[in-house]
Amino acid sequence: MISQIYDVIVVGAGHAGSEAAAAAANMGSKTLLITMNMQTIGQMSCNPAMGGIAKGQIVREIDALGGYSGIVADKSAIQFKMLNLSKGPAMWSPRTQNDRMLFAEEWRIALENTPNLDFFQDMVKSLIIENNKVCGVVTSLGINIRANAVVLTNGTFLNGLIHVGDKQLGGGRMGEPRAFGITEQLVSLGFESGRMKTGTPPRVDGRSLDYSKMEEQKGDENPQKFSFTDTPPLTKQLSCHIVYTNETVHEILREGFDRSPMFNGTIQSIGPRYCPSIEDKVNRFAERTRHQLFVEPEGWRTVEIYVNGFSSSLPEDVQIKAMRHIPGFENVKVFRPGYAIEYDYFPPTQLHHTLETKLIDNLYFAGQINGTTGYEEAAGQGLMAGINAHNKVHGKEDFVLNRDEAYIGVLIDDLITKGTEEPYRMFTSRAEYRLLLRQDNADIRLTEKGFNIGLASQERLQKVEEKIAKSTELENLLKETSLKPAIINPILQEIDSAPVDQAYRAAQILTRPNMTLKMLDKIDDLGEHTSQYTDEVREQAEINIKYRGYIDKERESVAKMLKLETIRIPEDFDYSKINSLSSESRQKLNKIRPKTIAQASRISGVSPSDMNVLLIYLNK
Incomplete structure (x- = not known):
């Protein structure tokens, strides 16, 4: 047994867990990061890239607050592009292509050089809960480790099930075991859980590709950086390439549909709407004769290539046969086929804005466990969970970002107020004040806040x-x-x-x-x-x-919205007594328990007329 009592235990060392552990430790909490595999800390499980539309803004915000994602992305970048420059500055979004192995190495180096942070390799199978409060974890080795707060960032590992055609493998990632026990315990405590799906494309041998048949995509001529710190500038870059599928590819894919777990009923959970599998795209957009693919290098010193846009759970023979009809892929050699993975998540309406659970004190959820998809969304949640776990343990105020202050604030408010039934991905269109939340002013918006809580220097x-x-x-x-x-x-x-x-x-x-x-x-x-x-x-x-x-004009809109944020709703308010509210509104309001009128107005299914009724009732 580990006798030391930690301030914060973080379970999982992906993007959410790494940011959570770094934040809590840097703020002064004695922190333990528990991972099933020390060799996969900060692993890029899917595409070897950071940022993109709205996601790049989140990375800049994490950096401004004192997080590590921007620094790690800069140190491992092989290409930089500022997307959407043809549009207004609210839409400009930074993105890096990264060296996958170097990215994970830089994360581990950063964490190992973080004071107050310990590591332990094991699987957490259950939580220690006393008097409705989490007090530690129990590992698969039967070790009890006690702590004042626990942050769960389990990614796709909770009862993870991998699909390749008609084959199913238990796992959280290809080649790595799944985690079990936590879902069952939380459900027994009254938590609601669900299943989601995500997928990943095949990885192929770059030496077997003919790039002369593809369109080269170079990085920016004068590449910028993610971090506002003095990270090294990018002096050389690797190119990506664009290529397209065709009708022959689509016909081969269709022939395998009867063996696809997506179409034969094996997979029943919902996948990411904005990153569908290739078979889903061929099926849903049957009128399209081609789909765009991005051929992305995995790093400086590897020949491995990530075929972005060809995510698939079809049998491996169908994937390979179809790919060989893509221009430049005629002689492709596959390192590993694409696959789909189903995993447990917990609807995020069960959380406070701090990401602490409503049912169990001092227990925090961050990342894919909350139904999100993407490294950046996970990292932003991890940072906030780590900050708030530290603050709770040390008797400090909650740290919450409003919708007008950060994309991270929009992300978390959307999750806990609206919930999600499909993997949530951030877009600029989700932010009503996106001109205020630009990537260029993230430091101006957030660095002082990060400094005041003891995170930014x-x-x-x-x-x-x-x-x-x-x-x-x-x-x-x-x-x-x-x-x-x-x-x-x-x-x-x-x-x-x-x-x-x-x-x-x-x-x-x-x-x-x-x-x-x-x-x-x-x-x-x-x-x-x-x-x-x-x-x-x-x-x-x-x-x-x-x-x-x-x-x-946006600042004027913010001022009006903030007036509604000042109208507090009592925690024990009984909405069922207001007969004038629609039954859907009463149900949603009683479930989510909004803290202010402004939050109540953002709940799906609560109409403007319901809001008027609620305001009249509160005024009485």
Whole structure:
């Protein structure tokens, strides 16, 4: 028996568990990270990439708060792209392609260099619960380890079942055992559980591919980074490639449908809507003659390739036969076939905003156990669970991010208020204040919060304060500098913008469509000053000036929403007594127990008329 009593035990060392353990330990909690395999800490179980649409914003937020995901992603990056640059800045999303082995190695190094953090390799089979409070865990070796708080980040391992055609294997990942015991115990305590499905594509030998038949996808010419710290810049990059399926590929896949666990009833759980298997795409979008695939390298020094977009649970012979009709894949050699995996999850409406469970005190859930999909969503939850587990143990206030403060706040509020019946994935469209929640200002939004809770360093805070001061200085310069027609008209002509017949401030000119700060740099007197600022500062000032009106409107909307957040609902409020509420509303409100009117208004099935009834009743 391990005699030491820990402040926090984190179960699982994936993206959620690693962030949770790092956060709790860095804030001062004596923390134990328990994993079934020390060699797979920080493992990229699916695609070798971080970030993407809305997900990149989450990684930046984790970094701003003092988490590790952005740093690890930068240190293991093999390519960087800023997505959606053709759209407005609210949509810009950073993404890295990563070296899978180096990513896991960097995570382990970071965790091993974290003070207050211990490790133990074993499977947790049950929780120690006394007086409705978690007090530790019991491992498969029968070891009782006590703690003041426990964070469960079990990923796809809870009763995991792997499907390849008509074959089923118990496992949490291919080649790794599943975890059992926890689901059964939690259900016996009154928790509601369900089953979800996810999948992964085949991994193939890059030496067997003909890249001349594919479209090359290079990284950005001037690659940026995820982290706001001084992580090393990316000086060389590996290319990805794009290729397409065709009718022959689809016909071969269809021939195997009768052996697919998705179509013969073997798999009954719901998979991710926005990352469907190739057989699901062929079936649901029968009118399409081709589907896009991304051919992604797994690292600097490996020939292994990830076939993104070809996720499948079809028999391995069908997968291989179909792939050999994809251009460039005629002689493909498969390292391992794609597979689907079913696993247990717990509907997240059973949690508080802190990710603590409502039924058991000091027990926290983070990651796929809450019904989410994606490394970034898991890492964001893990960070918040680790922070709040530490705070609870040490008698400190809850740490909750609002919907106007972070994508992480949107993610968690969506989960606990609306729940999810399919793997939840973050999109920019889920955030009503996305112009405020840009990837470029995550440090400005969150670093001070991270510093105040003891996670972000003083050095980080000083760097942010300097960025704010410099961007404000540049904004003022542009607002005060007057440009005469003779100077500005030639530049306006370049972008087919109407000429001016009098002097205008540089900031006014900058708000014109297609005008950029880089173009204004051409003006000698102005460019001499503006070019002295860093790219980061320049981007911040330019966005603030160009989108000031829209940003102010969003802030007005936030102010209205915050008024509703101040109207608290008593914890013991009995909605069943209000006959004027619809039966669905009464049921949902009694189940979720919203803390404020604003949260109640976001619950699916609660109508505006129900909200009016509730407000009248509360006013009485």
